[in-house]
Amino acid sequence: MSDSGGLAVSDPKVVPAVALKSSLATGRSDPVALRQPETAEKSGAPLTAGELLPTGFSITPKAGEGARFQPLNPDLPSRPDYLAGQAVATNLSPDGKTLLILTSGYNRMNGSDGKRLPEESNEYVFVYDVSKGQPVKRQVIQVPNTFNGLVWHPSGLEFYVSGGVDDKVHVYQQSGGKWAEAGAIALGHTAGLGLAVKPMAAGLAVNKSGTALLVANFENDSVSVIDLKKRVKTAEVPLRPGKIDPAQSGQPGGEFPFWITIKGDDKAYVSSQRDRQVVVLDLTRAQPEVVSRIPVGGQPNKMLLNKAQDRLFVANGNSDTVSVIDTRSDKVLSEIRTTAPAALFANPENFNGSNPNSLSLSPDERTLFVTNGGTNSVAVIQLEDDGKGGQVIGLIPTGWYPNSVSLSQDGKMLYVVNGKSNAGPNPGACRDTTSIAPGAKDPCAANNQYVWQLTKAGFLSMPVPSASVLSQLSRQVAYNNNFPGTQRAHQDEAQMKFLRERIKHVIYVIKENRTYDQVLGDLDRGNGDPSLAVLPEPITPNHHALARRFVTLDNFLDSGNASNDGWNWTTAARTTDFTEKTIAVNYGGRGLSYDWEGTNRNINVGLPTQEERKAANPATPDDPDLLPGAIDVAAPESSEGEAGAGYLWDAALRAGLSVRNYGVFLDLARYSAKPGDPGYIAPSHTPYQDRIVQAYPTKPALQPITDLYFRGYDQSTADFWRFKEWEREFEGFVQDGKMPALQMVRLPHDHFGNFATAQDGVNTVETQMADNDYALGLLVDKVSKSRYKDDTLIFVIEDDAQDGPDHVDAHRSIAYVIGPYVKQDAVVSTRYTTVNMLRTIEDVLGLEPMGLNDGLSKPMTEVFGNAARPWNYTALVPEVLRTTQLPLPAKTADNCLSPARPGLAYDRPRRDAAYWETVMHGQDFREEDHLDTGQFNRALWTGLMGDGKPYPTVRDGRDLSKNREALLGASDGIG
Structure with a gap:
């Protein structure tokens, strides 16, 4: 460990000890000339076979020294063995003592009559005490609906959770030694954009002074501004170019806003997933407005500012990169690929699929940790001294599809949540809400064996690995994901x-x-x-x-x-x-439209213009700014x-x-x-x-x-x-x-x-x-x-x-x-x-x-x-x-x-x-x-x-x- 709590591998002189054997690097010019996973015998190290996934890859979340991998049990009085699925976000309190974990997904359960049990069909905020390193669960809060948004007030006296399809923000404060809801703030949307689409509150951010809360309206392509003292929405900021300037009608931009980060009190950054951009808002004006757009990689999602707030790190989930943005010029300084160290996997074809989706900085800000959802790992990135770029120097194995990573305040502990697990057998194969016919019973649904009900979340906590341990863990990730070895099949x-x-x-x-x-x-x-x-x-x-x-x-x-x-x-x-x-949220009946076969918000986005869309489907709304261009989010x-x-x-x-x-x-x-x-x-x-x-x-x-x-x-x-x-x-x-x-x-x-x-x-x-x-x-x-x-x-x-x-x-x-x-x-x-x-x-x-x-x-x-x-x-x-x-x-x-x-x-x-x-x-x-x-x-x-x-x-x-x-x-x- 470094004296400042950062990872020791951020010291350049340690890098050679971390770098993997160059013999593992390989290209791939022939379509079939790719590898078998290197065996433990060939590598000379005791690699673990791991748990096989239906993707063909494996997971070994307990491979790290001191790693603890636990399910998320919400302690339901009626179902004490129930485990939640689809953990999506973590957030550490300003004093570093409390870690929040949010779920957003399916999480539906049925009673013996086959009907949904409201008290067992919510999303959850798990509250963990991490003041002594290893997490201790203190409380679980039920929330009817959520969608990824979770943020603390700078004072640490309250936190906020996006209400997803309910189009609201929940406010939580301490009461009698426990966190309790202190109200909800309505956002006032009657519908989302498109055909038969509901609103969806997503990412949240609070300004430095704690006076304003911003909400990304995922299905309305806008940002809501909330006055935290009055607990009311004071402004709605449109993000689409044509709604800001009629001269730009029909131009794509600002659509599917997911995450928000605020620099001080003056400037906000919003990730637009459809349009591969970060939208910059000026908050100093009476009515906040868009002042610039920063092109980044595919599907930008979560973002993170450093302490000086002169660097913004953006995880690009579709292009396997992290964009490093200079917030003074609002220009991209570099793109860091997150898949693997070059010596471990050169990836000359730039194959994508790592899906980076969350970030955390070490206290000394020399090391960036990034969850790779697609390869079930955390990428350890050594940042350059000038903060303009960096490179992956190691990988840490996680559970199936990690969604969020947080680092303890002293930089010694890593906290990672993942969204999925193997389902196993399902002879019951049932889910959800109503009986077969009016007045009939559906005891089958009491089995609760629908695939999304069997898919559970996990919570990994472990000490930040030393250089030598990171080297071994990196090879384990390589083995889990079939990274190329020296032997070919x-x-x-x-x-x-x-x-x-x-x-x-x-x-x-x-x-x-x-x-x-x-x-x-x-x-x-x-x-x-x-x-x-x-x-x-x-x-x-x-x-x-x-x-x-x-x-x-x-x-x-x-x-x-x-x-x-x-x-x-x-x-x-x-x-x-x-x-x-989005998939589990939609299948759980918690909003969103079926956006995965080329339509977005039930609009055929394979046709770029409103005229073409209306010619093909007269039901298309009369809005030239509705998802313009042939872009599928x-x-x-x-x-x-x-x-x-x-x-x-x-x-x-x-x-x-x-x-x-x-x-x-x-x-x-x-x-x-x-x-x-x-x-x-x-x-x-x-x-x-x-x-x-x-x-x-x-x-x-x-x-x-x-x-x-x-x-x-x-x-x-x-x-x-x-x-x-x-x-x-x-x-x-x-x-x-x-x-x-x-x-x-x-x-x-x-x-x-x-x-x-x-x-x-x-x-x-x-x-x-x-x-x-x-x-x-x-x-x-x-x-x-x-x-x-x-x-x-x-x-x-x-x-x-x-x-x-x-x-x-x-x-x-x-x-x-x-x-x-x-x-x-x-x-x-x-x-x-x-x-x-x-x-x-x-x-x-x-x-x-x-x-x-x-x-x-x-x-x-x-x-x-x-x-x-x-x-x-x-x-x-x-x-x-x-x-x-x-x-x-x-x-x-x-x-x-x-x-x-x-x-x-x-x-x-x-x-x-x-x-x-x-x-x-x-x-x-x-x-x-x-x-x-x-x-x-x-x-x-x-x-x-x-x-x-x-x-x-x-x-x-x-x-x-x-x-x-x-x-x-x-x-x-x-x-």
């Missing part, structure tokens, strides 16, 4: 090179929300639980046949928790910090720094490959419009012939490569008709020999819904799942009988696995690889994830990885062999589908399911559309996941399994891959 390279020379086309099929056990639990091989197979072989014969014919992947995990982050993992192999901070940027260009299609287009999009990243709001409404899109079985456009892409890059006649996510439309539109274009590719290198095909009907309005009689859970199954089978059938069968691979994935139970893990799902060189009649139990599948697609097509996650992950080589095995496939028609009006072929021996065991006949739905419409009453199927998933899953179970079979609740995680015949025989299943 020659077998993987050879296999993928072999495939790349032979495979010229990839079809990437993305489906919705099913777990492994729901669909393949009754398969005669692999680790499935037949008692959880609510969608068994009679309903899903093609899913089962393809798993048998090729490879059964019984240990595949979707990286996302739900569709909001799932679609980003599935198309970009990463999430941004914006996404991580949630989108990842490319390694070249191009905003919003970090997706799979971007990588393929940069490589000069042809791409075709069927249903991915479309304006979903269009499908919820009714006949006669603005923006209504009439469905059609033959949209191309009828010239009825069905798709409006939300990404500029997708505009010219999207089949505009392929209908996107709409549960009223059968996947059969989506297949027929895809088939129309595919037959053209066969005829002209110009099949795209990459096709993305969305088949969403395994999500289920819209039973009353579903077309063609595909209006029950069984028929909708069978429709999805048959469409997948038809697509594989079509390819297998075409000229492209020997140079095409088909990859099939669910974007997430949230809508059902699984006895192994809430993230475990179905996944397929189909085509030549794929093993046949094989079971592969290697743990693969969404990221591994994307890495495999990239390697097959010769693409550069999109970011750190895929760039540092292995391809799925266990799935392949080097023999060009002949393959063909004939789609099976699920018998239950013959009860619909879909135009199906006559039954033949080839397209009819041959039961693998007795009792598999399932030729009619158990319930009709009216039943499903009743038990799903109140559900919102207009966009994916806008459901009460607990109600949904319970209704699904009862409707398919019957009232006599109790809903499973035991979380076991057993290996059921052995003795399958006996296990299947013992299960009464659904057949």
